[in-house]
Amino acid sequence: MKGSIDFQPKLFSALRNYSKEKFMADLMAGVIVGIVALPLAIAFGIASGVSPEKGLITAIIGGFLVSFLGGSNVQIGGPTGAFIVIVYGIIQNYGLEGLAIATFMAGLILVLMGCFRLGTIIKFIPYPIVVGFTSGIALTIFTTQIKDLFGLTMENVPADFLSKWVAYFQSFDTINGLSLLVGVASIFIIVFTPRISKKLPGSLLAIVVMTVFAYVLREHFGIASIETIGDRFGNLNSDIPQPAGLKINMDTINQLLPPAFTIAILGAIESLLSATVADGVTGDKHNSNTELIGQGIANIAVPFFGGIPVTGAIARTMTNINNGGRTPVAGIIHAAVLLLIFLVLMPLIKLVPMSCLAGVLIIVSYNMSGWRTVRSLLKTPKSDVAVLVTTFVLTVVFNLTIAIEIGLLLAVLLFLKRVSENVQVSVLRDELDIAQGTETSHHETLDIAKGIEVYEIDGPFFFGVATKFDEVMRSMRDRPLVRIIRMRKVPFIDSTGLHNLEILVESSHKEGIRVILSGVNPEVRETIRRTHLDEVIGDAYICDHITKAVNVANRLVGELHVIK
Known part of the structure; x- marks a missing residue:
């Protein structure tokens, strides 16, 4: 058992x-x-x-x-x-x-x-x-x-x-x-x-x-x-010693x-x-x-x-x-x-x-x-x-x-430093090849509407990487309408990563920016659910594939343009 x-x-x-x-x-x-x-x-x-x-x-x-x-x-x-x-x-x-x-x-x-x-x-x-x-x-x-x-x-x-x-x-x-x-x-x-x-x-x-x-x-x-x-110890005792207690x-x-x-x-x-x-x-x-x-x-x-x-x-x-x-x-x-x-x-x-x-x-x-x-x-x-x-x-x-x-x-x-250095955070706009970074030979390009930024995290989202991701986010000067965080290569997320993600979502919402998660594996999604972060993000904005995330983002941008 x-x-x-x-x-x-x-x-x-x-x-x-x-x-x-x-x-x-x-x-x-x-x-x-x-x-x-x-x-x-x-x-x-x-x-x-x-x-x-x-x-x-x-x-x-x-x-x-x-x-x-x-x-x-x-x-x-x-x-x-x-x-x-x-x-x-x-x-x-x-x-x-x-x-x-x-x-x-x-x-x-x-x-x-x-x-x-x-x-x-x-x-x-x-x-x-x-x-x-x-x-x-x-x-x-x-x-x-x-x-x-x-x-x-x-x-x-x-x-x-x-x-x-x-x-x-x-x-x-x-x-x-x-x-x-x-x-x-x-x-x-x-x-x-x-x-x-x-x-x-x-x-x-x-x-x-x-x-x-x-x-x-x-x-x-x-x-x-x-x-x-x-000479050093004298005569040696050949009797099995009686067990003695410990204080x-x-x-x-x-x-x-x-x-x-x-x-x-x-x-x-x-x-x-x-x-x-x-x-x-x-x-x-x-x-x-x-x-x-x-x-x-x-x-x-x-x-x-x-x-x-x-x-x-x-x-x-x-x-x-x-x-x-x-x-x-x-x-x-x-x-x-x-x-x-x-x-x-x-x-x-x-x-x-x-x-x-x-x-x-x-x-x-x-x-x-x-x-x-x-x-x-x-x-x-x-x-x-x-x-x-x-x-x-x-x-x-x-x-x-x-x-x-x-x-x-x-x-x-030293191990955490090495892992942190190897975790990559990349930013994409306009076009996205969904096969990039995989072994498949079939390439499909998705058109990303203006006002959408895609951030891809390649590696575990733990405390050693959370700060690095936050720095990349802060370095972006233009304010997008939608942020897609692609997490297909994130095997796990720890409490610091969850905390930084929650701050990002809340601050983005205050600025009128919608955050969408893409490619979230079942283990990471369960962690997000247990901490109730899914309620802050919105269940509809947590997608299991980038195609769904881009479609949701394009629709959101279209609706915002119509409202304007």
């Missing part, structure tokens, strides 16, 4: 024709994706400003709910690099409780977006904005990892981008050579592993090799200068609504982009509204367990597809694998070097940067370049909330 909520989780339809063969394929894919997701969940958790087990909890609970309730057969949910910057900023400003409330509110926003069928609208967010903030996030993630990569000794790392680099340069005399070696070696392992085996996850291999290396140095050679997860009031809602909105918009964009990319590979079609509801429910649930925002992860989703996963069962198995690791292997995770995780995140930031896409977009129209550069700079220098808000505003303004 048209008015019903579009919530149809793919899992339930996938299970109708499920088979042993599909399960074995999903099992293999789920296990591999779980292994791939392990180092990323830990790294994203730490980089976001929470403990590593929080990243894993997010991947377990969020990943399960996204697969169980989502609108894509192959989407893998969990923490992603895109959220590192905003999550870290929220923790700095509002603490962990503020993050939990913001994530919960973002989940509600996502559910509402899905319920109101806004899944398709998200896809219309301009591409330069998506590329701009994604590249900005990539640079910011890279910046946050410099301390751990070089093993710098710093008490407090500044929050903003420029101050971070100033502090880094002031502390470069404290570089830890072994930490840098581990970080650089991790990067090399991740980069070159695919050349040896496409199946083997490079990030996991880097963590295993570098963890063994650091452990051997510490236990057998007494070298403990390589900082590990355990929400109007003050916290007002404070956290902007970052919650940013989390929701970013999560919607990333998850639907991931699902769209997956559709292109599998030939499937995701349900965007169901996907938003599923993502929303996941983000409503994870804050009660201390988790961070959840969204669809493109890299893990593609890993799932490439290893044979074709139903949401693979995503559920991926969550189960992570839960097993969480319960059994958590004590070993504290041995992972921090510089190794920095190497993993530097590769993530490089893959996110999309520098080739940025380079190609710099050759596009200046308006797109302006949106891209503005969004990128605001993301890096300020924060993602401001970047998305101003980026969207700038994109809308």
